Amino acid sequence: MFVAHLPAGYLLSRFIARGRPAQSGSILATGIICSVLPDFDLAYFYLIDGRQTPHHDYWTHTPLFWLVVAAVLALTLTMSGRRNQLILVGVGLANVLLHLLMDSIAADIRWLYPFSDLRVNLVHVPALYKPWYLNFLFHWTFVAEVLIVLLATVAATLDWRRWRRRTVAVPATQ
Template identity: 60%
Template sequence: MFIAHLPAGYLLTRQMARKRETAWRGLLAVGLLCSVLPDFDLIYFYVVDHRRTLHHDYWTHTPLFWIAAAAVIGLVLLVSGKRERLIFVWAGLLNILLHLAMDSVAADIRWFYPLSEARLNLVHIPARYSPWFLNFLLHWTFAVELMILIAAVVVLLKSRRKRGFATGPTTTS
């Protein structure tokens, strides 16, 4: 996926925040950050690793790592009496898992690593064009990304029209 992670994160987080008016901005910040967080490994991929290892093989694309991290953070919040902040952990984890699910459409994700090396994806995109990214942009899966982007823009514009620039989660249906 190239362009849909952030818009999908916006749509998911907006739904999560519908009844949490006071936490909207913080929840949106966490959701949007986590919707692209697994791809922060691209910095390492290009700068340090020089593209030797597929970036989907890094720990940042390992669902069990993120589930374990969320469990630890959630436990710390529960023990420290900050149960009301668990929504932020959920928003982060769900956006990361959404990112990985979206990547699984056309890229190999090791959903059960380190328990299994099995790689799961729905569609294989053949290498027909150069440069490499044209293979993805010219594949039908990119139309799905465009639909997600359009949906997010429509939701955002509808909410702006109803309440102005500072939009809350309860403004659209």
């Protein structure tokens, strides 16, 4: 997916943040960053690897890698008495896995790597146009991306209005 990772991450993190007002800011920030974190490997893909290996084949696009990272972070936080921050590990992991799930729609993700090389790719996008990204922009799956973007825009607008009402109301009551 191209444009839906971050908006989908916002929607998921917003849902997790409900009922946790004290941590909602850090939950949203962590979730939004982690929703696109696997694609930071594009820097390696373009700058170092010289586009030799598809970036979906890097370990940054395998669930086991992120499960290990999350387990190490959770253990570190628990042993250092910062259990209240475990929710951030949870929201980060949830967003990374959502990213991989969304990538599995039109690209192939090795969910069981290194135990199996099985590639999960729900929809095959035919190579009809050049440059390559037009194949994805003109494919029906892009409609789903646009819908996610619209949904997140509506949610963000509602959140912003609610936040603004609160910040305006606070000085008036003091």
